[in-house]
Amino acid sequence: MQLNNQIRIIFAGGGTGGHLIPAIALAQEFERLHPEVRVRFLIPGKELERRILADHGMPFDECGGESPHGGWMARLRSVKSLFGAFRRSRKLLQRFEPNLVIGVGGYGSVCGGLAARSLKIPLVLMEQNVLAGKVNRFMARFADTTYVQWPLMQNLPGKSELKILGNPIRRNLGRYDRRMALRLLDLNPNSTTLLVMGGSQGASAINRFIQTNLPNIEPYHRRLQVIHLTGERDYEAMRTAWAHSRVRHKVLPFASDMGPILAATDVAISRAGATTMSELAAFGKPMILVPLPGAADDHQTHNARYAAAYGAAYHLPQEQLGDSDCASALIREVVLDEARRASMSKACRLVARLDAGKRIALDMLARFGVKPSEEPAENFGGVSSASGRAA
Incomplete structure (x- = not known):
């Protein structure tokens, strides 16, 4: 009872x-x-x-x-x-x-x-x-x-x-600041951090794109570092592929705690699942979104277009991953472009709320007549829940 x-x-x-x-x-x-x-x-x-x-x-x-x-x-x-x-x-x-x-x-x-x-x-x-x-x-x-x-x-x-x-x-995502997270992940606070992931089970197409383009990423090793969540299936292959790269990197099959990873990230390349997008956007992380082609009703493409229309994301259809200049162009025009990243980060507040x-x-x-006393806007690891902006 x-x-x-x-x-x-x-x-x-x-x-x-x-x-x-x-x-x-x-x-x-x-x-x-x-x-x-x-x-x-x-x-x-x-x-x-x-x-x-x-x-x-x-x-x-x-x-x-x-x-x-x-x-x-x-x-x-x-x-x-x-x-x-x-x-x-x-x-x-x-x-x-x-x-x-x-x-x-x-x-x-x-x-x-x-x-x-x-x-x-x-x-x-x-x-x-x-x-x-x-x-x-x-x-x-x-x-x-x-x-x-x-x-x-x-x-x-x-x-x-x-x-x-x-x-x-998730409230616990905001308990890290950037410097603390980078120290925990053994990454450089003076480099731009690119997060590569494919959702809760990884994304082989994105993994192959990174593996194929490692030679195109190498020239940026002094300015760029990468956190790569591969999924269980591709982990060993991707760990081997990254082993001799001069680009500082952290390769993991998955992360049960995304808090330090989100705090360390400056820009992310990901599938366009709504939950992944909302977590990235809520913390002001610019997104390069590669919708899953086989998703039901092509809903990920609609998600990506929605975020891109607000300027919070760059929509990258999967078929374009094979373009020879794709990786270099993304790094030059999005990942390492501080002004563009700042603009995308500002637009993220229109896409998600902490x-x-x-x-x-x-x-x-x-509906049960319960009215807890209202609290002031809370702080999620340096981000104001009232605006979604960095505090």
């Missing part, structure tokens, strides 16, 4: 870091703002999901289920597995007795969301992209509210209220 003042919240869904990381940031805000909030995650049960949640100390249950992809036989098996996941989700919700279920995206969000509605538990959604995903387009008809990072390109079905409050950012998690948490808590 629930305690009288306790508020219980389930986050349903997952699949990728892009879905889970904002949910974790929001869960942390709930716990910070109201001591009687209890949160729990309901996930399909992938190894990546378990690792991310365990790294952040978040409790979770698994509902199982398979994503509906492949031929008709695979889809038939998926439907059967998702029906089982729905029943398990329903039992877990009955046991936990949540006051609210938050759908965070991914097919696991369908099972948890429909289970919530079948039990008459309020359902809200989180959508990070400019173009809403298929799951949220389907689930919006069952949700009271959909919290979005940016204005959506299309209308959602049903009567779900849209609230444009941003994408939650205080999005707090704003969303307060809005959700208000």
Whole structure:
């Protein structure tokens, strides 16, 4: 049984870091703002999901289920597995007795969301992209509210209220300043730091681009240093490729703590996943965005175009990575151009907000009549949450 003042919240869904990381940031805000909030995650049960949640100390249950992809036989098996996941989700919700279920995206969000509605538990959604995903387009008809990072390109079905409050950012990312982070990473405070990454699982196309263009990067070794998050699959190959480079570098398969890496970064080349973009932009980091060509509904291209339209990012389609002068031009015209970087950094405040998690948490808590006392604009490692600018 629930305690009288306790508020219980389930986050349903997952699949990728892009879905889970904002949910974790929001869960942390709930716990910070109201001591009687209890949160729990309901996930399909992938190894990546378990690792991310365990790294952040978040409790979770698994509902199982398979994503509906492949031929008709695979889809038939998926439907059967998702029906089982729905029943398990329903039992877990009955046991936990949540006051609210938050759908965070991914097919696991369908099972948890429909289970919530079948039990008459309020359902809200989180959508990070400019173009809403298929799951949220389907689930919006069952949700009271959909919290979005940016204005959506299309209308959602049903009567779900849209609230444009941003994408939650993990509070612990801001506990480092640049000098401290560079010292921790053994990097030079007088060089420009380029971060290369591909999201929670890496990006082979970006890795190949860097590997092929190491000779073109070498001439800039006195001014440039690189942090390269390769993903597990390409780590050994990229570590070997970098081994004899004169460019100062830090090569890692992934980073469970992005705080020092974000603090050390001056400019980033990355996929255009919405969560990666919001974390980079919230800390004023100029972005070179290479959208994943196979992303559902080409949503990463829409994300990249949105940020580029505000001047916060340089949109680089993947097919252009093969151009012979691409790497040298990027280094000259973006990475080492201080005036352009400063302009892009200033534009980042139009793309993301550091205080999005707090704003969303307060809005959700208000439905329970909870109104924590307002706090002054907080400081995330030298960045003001009121403006997103360096303090």
